[in-house]
Amino acid sequence: MIKYKPKLSLCVVYLFVFYLAAVTSDLESDRRALVVLRKSVRGRTLLWNMSAPSPCDWHGVHCDAGRVTALRLPGAGLFGSLPIGGIGNLTELQTLSLRFNSALSGPIPSDFSNLVLLRYLYLQGNAFSGEIPSFLFTLPNVIRINLGENKFSGRIPDNVNSATRLVTLYLERNQLTGPIPEITLPLQQFNVSSNQLDGSIPSSLSSWPSTAFEGNTLCGKPLNLCVGGPAPEPGPGPNPPPEKKDSDKLSTGAIVGIVIGCVVGLLVLLLILFCLCRKRKKKEENGQARNVEAPVAPPATAAAIPKERAAVVPPVKATSSESGVVSKDLIFFVKTFGEFDLDGLLKASAEVLGKGTVGSSYKASFDHGLIVAVKRLRDVVVPEKEFRERLQVLGSMSHPNLVTLIAYYFSRDEKLLVFEYMSRGSLSAILHGNKGNGRTPLNWETRVGVALGAARAIKFLHSRDATTSHGNIKSSNVLLSESYEAKVSDYGLAPIISSTSAPNRIDGYRAPEVTDARKISQKADVYSFGVLILELLTGKSPTHQQLNEEGVDLPRWVQSVTDQQSPSEVLDPELTRYQPEGNENIIRLLKIGMSCTAQYPDSRPSMADVTRLIEEVSHSSGSSPNPISD
Ligand SMILES: *[C@@H]1O[C@H](CO)[C@@H](O)[C@H](O)[C@H]1NC(C)=O
Ligand SMILES: *[C@@H]1O[C@H](CO)[C@@H](O)[C@H](O)[C@H]1NC(C)=O
Ligand SMILES: *[C@@H]1O[C@H](CO)[C@@H](O)[C@H](O)[C@H]1NC(C)=O
Numbered sequence: 082m083i084k085y086k087p088k089l090s091l092c093v094v095y096l097f098v099f100y101l102a103a104v105t106s107d108l109e110s111d112r113r114a115l116v117v118l119r120k121s122v123r124g125r126t127l128l129w130n131m132s133a134p135s136p137c138d139w140h141g142v143h144c145d146a147g148r149v150t151a152l153r154l155p156g157a158g159l160f161g162s163l164p165i166g167g168i169g170n171l172t173e174l175q176t177l178s179l180r181f182n183s184a185l186s187g188p189i190p191s192d193f194s195n196l197v198l199l200r201y202l203y204l205q206g207n208a209f210s211g212e213i214p215s216f217l218f219t220l221p222n223v224i225r226i227n228l229g230e231n232k233f234s235g236r237i238p239d240n241v242n243s244a245t246r247l248v249t250l251y252l253e254r255n256q257l258t259g260p261i262p263e264i265t266l267p268l269q270q271f272n273v274s275s276n277q278l279d280g281s282i283p284s285s286l287s288s289w290p291s292t293a294f295e296g297n298t299l300c301g302k303p304l305n306l307c308v309g310g311p312a313p314e315p316g317p318g319p320n321p322p323p324e325k326k327d328s329d330k331l332s333t334g335a336i337v338g339i340v341i342g343c344v345v346g347l348l349v350l351l352l353i354l355f356c357l358c359r360k361r362k363k364k365e366e367n368g369q370a371r372n373v374e375a376p377v378a379p380p381a382t383a384a385a386i387p388k389e390r391a392a393v394v395p396p397v398k399a400t401s402s403e404s405g406v407v408s409k410d411l412i413f414f415v416k417t418f419g420e421f422d423l424d425g426l427l428k429a430s431a432e433v434l435g436k437g438t439v440g441s442s443y444k445a446s447f448d449h450g451l452i453v454a455v456k457r458l459r460d461v462v463v464p465e466k467e468f469r470e471r472l473q474v475l476g477s478m479s480h481p482n483l484v485t486l487i488a489y490y491f492s493r494d495e496k497l498l499v500f501e502y503m504s505r506g507s508l509s510a511i512l513h514g515n516k517g518n519g520r521t522p523l524n525w526e527t528r529v530g531v532a533l534g535a536a537r538a539i540k541f542l543h544s545r546d547a548t549t550s551h552g553n554i555k556s557s558n559v560l561l562s563e564s565y566e567a568k569v570s571d572y573g574l575a576p577i578i579s580s581t582s583a584p585n586r587i588d589g590y591r592a593p594e595v596t597d598a599r600k601i602s603q604k605a606d607v608y609s610f611g612v613l614i615l616e617l618l619t620g621k622s623p624t625h626q627q628l629n630e631e632g633v634d635l636p637r638w639v640q641s642v643t644d645q646q647s648p649s650e651v652l653d654p655e656l657t658r659y660q661p662e663g664n665e666n667i668i669r670l671l672k673i674g675m676s677c678t679a680q681y682p683d684s685r686p687s688m689a690d691v692t693r694l695i696e697e698v699s700h701s702s703g704s705s706p707n708p709i710s711d
Contacts, residue, residue, distance in 0.1 A: 111149040111171055112136040118167035122185065124159035128645070140645060143176075151176035155203070156642055158650055162187025169193050180227065181206035189214055198222055205229040205251065213237065213252070218244040225249035229272065237262055237273070252276065253293075261286065261299070273297070281307045411488040411499065412469075414476035418487050418501060419451040426455065426499070434506075437557060439574050444502060453487060454503070456571075458496040460579035465491060468577060472498075475573045478545075482538035484560055484570040503560035503568060508613075512556060513622050522655035527565050528617050529670060529702055533695045534567030535559050539610055540688040542572055543603050552576065552601040554609035555590045555623075556616055575599055589623025589634060594682055604682035607691065611677025615639050618671050620653030636678035639671070648672075666702045670695065 115136050119127045129139040137144035143151035149171050159182040168177060169192025177196075179185055180203040188211030189204075199220050205227045212235035217226060223244050229251040236259035237252065249270040260280035261273060271289055275296035282294060287302035300307035410423050421429075429445040436442075440458040447453075461468060472489050479485070490497040505511065508531060511523060523531075535554075542551050552575030560568050576599050592608035595601060601609075612623050615635050623635040642651050648668050649657065657664065673694050679685045686694075 107173075108135065108144075108147050108149075111173075114167055114170035115139070115142065115149070117164055117170070121164040121167065122159050122161040124157055124182070127159070140641070148173035150174060153178040154182070155179070155638070156181040156650065158182060158184075158646055160184035160186070163190050165190050165192050169195050172196070172198075174199055175222075176201040178203040179207065180204060184208060186210060188212075189217070193217070194220070196220060200224045203227045204231065207231050209233060211235075213257075215240050218242075218247070220244070223247060225270075227251040228255065230254040232256055234258065236260075237278075242266055411490050412472075413488045415485060415487055418453065418485075419447075419449075421447060421451065423490060431455070435557070437571070438553065439571060439578050452502045454500045456498040456500065458498065458574070458578065461496050461577055462579040463577045468496070471573065471577055478542070478572070480538055480541045482534040482566075482568055483541070483572060484568045500570060504563050505561035505565065507557045508559040508561060508567070508617070509556035509622070511561065512616065512620060525656060525667060525702065528656065529666070529695070529699045530565065531559065531561070531567040532614055532617055532670060533692070533699050535569055535613065536610065536688065536692040536695050538567075538569040538572075539606055540692045543606070543688045547603070549573070550601050550603050550606045552606070554606055554613060555588070556613055559613070575601055592682070593680060602682065603688065604685050607677050607685045607688055610688070610691065611674045611685070612636060614670060614674030614677065618653060618656065618667060618674065619651050620655060636675065639675060643675075666698050669698045673698070
């Protein structure tokens, strides 16, 4: 035994040395691979320090345990094609993001098949071409594949189902042809719109919204029924059905199928309705009045029939007969918007505007023409007395850039806020709503005006006392009037709403130091406002799932791009397109936004400073009218 001991330890030492050698040589090979990549792909971002021994500090390169595991160079202005022996040799790679470089071209290299640990592949927004290699779907770990907005052609590989962990498949805006294969994976994100696909949509994909398929010559649910062509396969099958000669018989079969389907569907619907009614009756009998949530009519049902005449909040009626409530009607702060009572409000025709973090919003239109917005708060955590006190304070605030709180209603089961209605909806919807569709992109004058209006409103809130903050600044809480004047909504509601109902996921606006969504400091407001400015100028949503997934938030993304290249690179193309020479003021506003998103609260400017700076930018934009472009 004793004899063997030294041998054993020697062995361990040898192993250790071998291990070290293996690790360094692997990192060395990762480094060589990145150098190969750099030789083919050009762009200012790849000014990597070649004298540094390890590639791990290079911009966009992330290492774990001495190997390159992520390469993220989004929106970095890269061009050229991907070489063999480059990324394909990064054998420990898990995340590859080259999205929105717009000029990366050529095919996906064949040696990507070595990337067996790859989980996230983001190549969208480039000019990649060639066929989508089928080996992508046999990479055992792949979770998200986004190849949208490229020039990929050929058919969608029919082995998609081999990627058993896949949840995202985005192939929109390419030049793909042929049919869509049957995909039986439980995908969470899917889009093949704007290609040249044809044939019928496999039944396994028919529950996706039609926008996921538009811009092709596809047919079948959710698009129009296939007329005269082969009917969609009823069950999931790996291959598209072979074409049949006898198409007449088949379409008869399809019609019979549809009729049967309709009848069965109707029966199921009736059955569900019946069950629901019974359940509801039972619940009412059980007298479950303690539940804060309304027992019936989830907003979703109203959303499905938005223009229908429907009571705003049916459950209030059921509870308005209860006694012991201080006031059974609306409490008004301003009457200049017209007179109405709770009954009238409930009878007004309602349309769902949206579901926010504090509750759902409705547009209520009275017969005599008045329109108001109603917010139905959920998860109110403060007792009635405090609720009424806080609302009294909110109702007393008046500023041209704050959405006016007209009235509120409080009962045990229902808390409603009545606001002035803003016809152009939220900044978020305007910035990120369906592009195309005749939507006019916001020009610079409007954007700087919106920034200034919102800044003034927040400055006003902050000026009341050092503890008053907005608490929930984001683009969906900045509303626009008919003349695109910005008005801020949802101010001061954070402290009365349960913090668990506020988003604990990364929402993209939250300052890094915030731990309790109910306690937002003024400096945290400044951070959120900074994110809003960056959103306004880049056109990118801070809540964008992929930004977050890659661990990059909007401020860090803007910072990383502007570190390497001209700040103009981050700007919304819709903004710069009509702004030929005059980017200077835009960049000034961008810098203001960036200073607001400083990591440490003390490094952020005050809202008064921010407002003054934006006023200067706005004035200097106004005093030097921009030359008319094109
Ligand atoms: C990439 O990997 C292949 C196969 O392992 C190897 O032959 C080649 O030399 C590697 N390329 C670089 C640049 O390391
Ligand atoms: C490049 O890396 C070397 C070695 O680590 C270092 O001495 C040098 O300062 C770096 N150069 C730059 C410009 O960062
Ligand atoms: C699919 O992509 C198109 C853009 O090509 C977009 O307009 C549409 O909303 C997307 N639909 C879904 C379901 O993602």
